Amino acid sequence: MAHRHDLVVVGMGSGGMVAAEFAAGTLGLQVAVVERGRVGGDCLWTGCVPSKALLASARAAHVMRHADRYGIRPVEPDIDSSMVWKRIRTVQQEIASTDDDPARFSAMGIDVVRGDCRVTGPHSVAVTGADGSRDLEARFILLCTGSRPAIPAIGGLEQAGFLTSESVFELDRAPGSITMIGGGPVAVEMAQAFARLGVRTTVLQKGPRILPRDEPELVEVLTRRLIDDGVDLRLNVETESVAVTAQGKVVAGVENGTASSWTSEQLLVATGRRPNVEGLGLEEVGVDLGPRGVEVDRRMRTNVSSIYAAGDVAGRFLFTHSAGYEAVRAVRDMFFPGKGTVTDFVPWCTFTDPELAHAGAARPRALGPGAGRQRQRRIRRHRDSQEVEGGRRPHPCSRRRGDDPRAGAGDRPAARAERRGRLRPRLPDGVHVHRPAGSRGRLRRRQALPLAGAQGAPPALSPPDASRHHLCGRRA
Ligand SMILES: Cc1cc2nc3c(=O)[nH]c(=O)nc-3n(C[C@H](O)[C@H](O)[C@H](O)COP(=O)(O)OP(=O)(O)OC[C@H]3O[C@@H](n4cnc5c(N)ncnc54)[C@H](O)[C@@H]3O)c2cc1C
Numbered sequence: 001m002a003h004r005h006d007l008v009v010v011g012m013g014s015g016g017m018v019a020a021e022f023a024a025g026t027l028g029l030q031v032a033v034v035e036r037g038r039v040g041g042d043c044l045w046t047g048c049v050p051s052k053a054l055l056a057s058a059r060a061a062h063v064m065r066h067a068d069r070y071g072i073r074p075v076e077p078d079i080d081s082s083m084v085w086k087r088i089r090t091v092q093q094e095i096a097s098t099d100d101d102p103a104r105f106s107a108m109g110i111d112v113v114r115g116d117c118r119v120t121g122p123h124s125v126a127v128t129g130a131d132g133s134r135d136l137e138a139r140f141i142l143l144c145t146g147s148r149p150a151i152p153a154i155g156g157l158e159q160a161g162f163l164t165s166e167s168v169f170e171l172d173r174a175p176g177s178i179t180m181i182g183g184g185p186v187a188v189e190m191a192q193a194f195a196r197l198g199v200r201t202t203v204l205q206k207g208p209r210i211l212p213r214d215e216p217e218l219v220e221v222l223t224r225r226l227i228d229d230g231v232d233l234r235l236n237v238e239t240e241s242v243a244v245t246a247q248g249k250v251v252a253g254v255e256n257g258t259a260s261s262w263t264s265e266q267l268l269v270a271t272g273r274r275p276n277v278e279g280l281g282l283e284e285v286g287v288d289l290g291p292r293g294v295e296v297d298r299r300m301r302t303n304v305s306s307i308y309a310a311g312d313v314a315g316r317f318l319f320t321h322s323a324g325y326e327a328v329r330a331v332r333d334m335f336f337p338g339k340g341t342v343t344d345f346v347p348w349c350t351f352t353d354p355e356l357a358h359a360g361a362a363r364p365r366a367l368g369p370g371a372g373r374q375r376q377r378r379i380r381r382h383r384d385s386q387e388v389e390g391g392r393r394p395h396p397c398s399r400r401r402g403d404d405p406r407a408g409a410g411d412r413p414a415a416r417a418e419r420r421g422r423l424r425p426r427l428p429d430g431v432h433v434h435r436p437a438g439s440r441g442r443l444r445r446r447q448a449l450p451l452a453g454a455q456g457a458p459p460a461l462s463p464p465d466a467s468r469h470h471l472c473g474r475r476a
Pocket of ligand 1: 011012013014015016034035037038039040041042044047048049051052115116117118144145146147165186276279280310311312313317318319320321322323351
């Protein structure tokens with residue numbers, strides 16, 4: 001039997017949960033959600049939450065080792081990594097039983113359907129679950145199916161076995177040594193965490209520096225810190241093959257033109273993401289797909305006007321805060337056409353120590369043609385506590401200094417920048433950097449606010465936070 005809803009949301013991760021709560025809770029719509037795995041998605045189970053929990057434990061170990069910076073005798077921490085991994089699971093369970101509890105969504109009147117979802121038409125989906133199959137019909141469909149790790153074609157890798165962000169938090173304890181293949185945010189955060197927990201850690205990065213999308217000068221600061229933490233950072237590495245020997249897993253490759261190899265107990269592959277589009281039936285329904293995922297316009301709408309996509313599956317920005325932002329914009333656009341266009345100006349942060357936040361174009365882009373009258377100014381380094389080192393680089397930008405999206409800033413820590421309002425004036429409507437003290441519930445309420453305000457409902461949050469979205473850096 002077919003069911004009629006206003007909206008069917010496919011995938012209950014960061015984007016899906018925020019969209020469903022906004023549609024049902026704020027707009028009072030009839031909403032069904034479909035989830036084939038665990039409600040909470042990547043952020044709760046394999047992304048932000050466990051990685052930040054791991055980083056928090058690693059930071060505690062680091063502070064103990066360097067307690068003399070605070071006038072306290074330092075000690076070498078006695079680390080039982082099984083307790084660290086246990087703590088990760090406890091933190092996840094706490095969120096799974098509160099904010100991300102499916103019962104919370106059911107209580108809002110949302111029809112929570114478990115199973116694998118396939119789009120069967122512009123207004124219909126079929127769900128196959130343990131309890132059989134079910135068809136759902138809706139005015140609109142929102143795809144929030146996320147992404148998964150992309151695995152590079154390296155000879156011997158599959159046979160050797162490796163970890164990804166999907167399996168590393170499932171371990172019982174840390175390995176004795178680990179080699180990370182990749183030098184993006186996932187590898188870099190994990191490298192610092194593992195190194196600080198006493199794991200011999202090597203990072204193999206293809207290019208000349210880690211975090212290629214971030215401001216080079218700030219990346220340099222972080223690079224030095226990682227090396228101080230004990231990370232063996234190898235740049236300009238072409239990995240060629242993996243083999244298992246009695247000593248461990250051996251990655252063979254070329255580093256700066258010279259043949260090299262790296263041996264460790266475990267490997268972690270973090271070389272990018274692939275959108276979850278397979279099996280959704282999108283080709284049959286005629287939804288356009290591109291190299292980054294489902295093709296969407298500035299309203300997050302696909303070429304089939306009743307089908308929208310948001311979050312990682314749409315491949316714009318792969319963050320929790322952007323998934324939630326895009327999903328709410330998509331719902332707004334469905335029911336208030338034209339009210340849901342998205343900005344391309346989305347800040348992000350790598351939650352290492354020091355944190356590396358990014359808003360706007362990195363310097364090479366900001367300096368590109370048409371940048372107008374350019375001005376560079378160095379800002380003092382923050383040295384207000386011994387624990388951090390960093391800098392802020394206002395980018396050269398045009399005369400429209402205050403509101404040009406190309407004006408960028410890398411800052412440490414993100415929360416401080418936000419508190420002092422440093423980034424806020426630079427950002428166009430809708431975006432600022434913030435470390436949420438609260439939960440995704442708070443995020444959802446914030447995102448719902450502009451529309452609630454438009455309808456005359458009293459604002460639930462302080463005005464400076466209205467119409468903003470946030471970096472997800474739930475410190476666990
Ligand atoms: C290690 C790591 C650390 C990260 N740290 C941060 C961070 O600190 N800050 C930040 O902002 N971002 C971070 N991210 C990124 C963030 O986790 C993702 O960008 C975000 O979760 C994407 O949300 P989403 O809604 O698009 O997808 P997801 O949250 O992945 O949700 C997709 C959901 O769809 C379901 N699904 C898929 N296909 C189907 C189907 N056919 N039928 C039914 N259900 C389906 C999946 O089971 C899943 O639950 C991190 C990622 C990783 C890997």
